[in-house]
Amino acid sequence: MIGRDLLGIEDLDREDIERILDTAEHMREIGRRDVKKVPTLRGRTIINLFFESSTRTRASFEIAGKRLSADVINFSPSSSSLKKAESILDTARTMDAMDPDAVVVRHGTAGVPRRIADILDVPVINAGDGAHEHPTQALLDCFTVQQVKGRIDGLTVTIVGDILHSRVARSNIYAFRKLGAEVRIAAPPPMIPVRVEETFGVKAFTSIREALEGADVVMALRIQNERLEGAFFPSVREYSSTFGIDRAKLNYAKEDVIVMHPGPINRGVELAHDLADHKPSVILDQVRNGVAVRMAVLYLYAGRRSSGPGASE
Numbered sequence: 001m002i003g004r005d006l007l008g009i010e011d012l013d014r015e016d017i018e019r020i021l022d023t024a025e026h027m028r029e030i031g032r033r034d035v036k037k038v039p040t041l042r043g044r045t046i047i048n049l050f051f052e053s054s055t056r057t058r059a060s061f062e063i064a065g066k067r068l069s070a071d072v073i074n075f076s077p078s079s080s081s082l083k084k085a086e087s088i089l090d091t092a093r094t095m096d097a098m099d100p101d102a103v104v105v106r107h108g109t110a111g112v113p114r115r116i117a118d119i120l121d122v123p124v125i126n127a128g129d130g131a132h133e134h135p136t137q138a139l140l141d142c143f144t145v146q147q148v149k150g151r152i153d154g155l156t157v158t159i160v161g162d163i164l165h166s167r168v169a170r171s172n173i174y175a176f177r178k179l180g181a182e183v184r185i186a187a188p189p190p191m192i193p194v195r196v197e198e199t200f201g202v203k204a205f206t207s208i209r210e211a212l213e214g215a216d217v218v219m220a221l222r223i224q225n226e227r228l229e230g231a232f233f234p235s236v237r238e239y240s241s242t243f244g245i246d247r248a249k250l251n252y253a254k255e256d257v258i259v260m261h262p263g264p265i266n267r268g269v270e271l272a273h274d275l276a277d278h279k280p281s282v283i284l285d286q287v288r289n290g291v292a293v294r295m296a297v298l299y300l301y302a303g304r305r306s307s308g309p310g311a312s313e
């Protein structure tokens, strides 16, 4: 039984993840129809509460909600309110008073979705909190790998880049490991979290060649400049020549390796210019699958029937 909130992959077990991915499979089919809309969440209200900027995640949740016929309200507080923890909770209470069926939260500080979930009675879905977790990104990444490779169990997934500051890395490490993949990480030493092997069960590499050898999936991550304090590598040029994924480095990996990136991409830094748009990149598949996965998440978390007076079922 999936919990009330989706705050992180760490809280899910393998069955929960598989249930969401199976549901996403059905949702994907809806996205291929001429009329991409079903009445599943008719009469339900979903509030997108994005305290931090977002392009694809917010649009993806909005499209997902609308395809399920929910009313979707986007609320993006100005950055001035970010500084005061009180006003975040007040904003959440204000939104709650409008009786939504789910609230989707993104915030630059780790733990804010959980704090909001503590004070609200409705499901809270984490759309990325600081460097902590980004569960729907990991779910759509797993879904994409499953679609392309037909399985996740037994694959080798190498995540390259700013692991230390990346919520995408954390959620993906949890998700792929729970589904039976071997996860490797590769980064300059300052971007590798301390005790990462013991804590997360991954193998850490500073040699990109070793990290890529035999990899089925390579995931490049953006350097999280907004979360960096101080210098983590000598120069962007050196970073990109050592860790930037290009066709030459892909030769170390398996022949049928795929390349992923959650976006936004810094072309020419973590990923060579030509790689983003062509095979073996599946970056646009990730975006497409993001809608199906978020439909599945909204259906499973926001679609529960209330049993109170006046409930329709």
Ligand code: NCD
Binding pocket: 056, 057, 128, 134, 137, 167, 168, 221, 222, 262, 263, 264
């Ligand atoms: C990521 C994020 O916001 O964490 N983007 C996304 O949601 N697709 C990755 C990033 O910003 O680098």
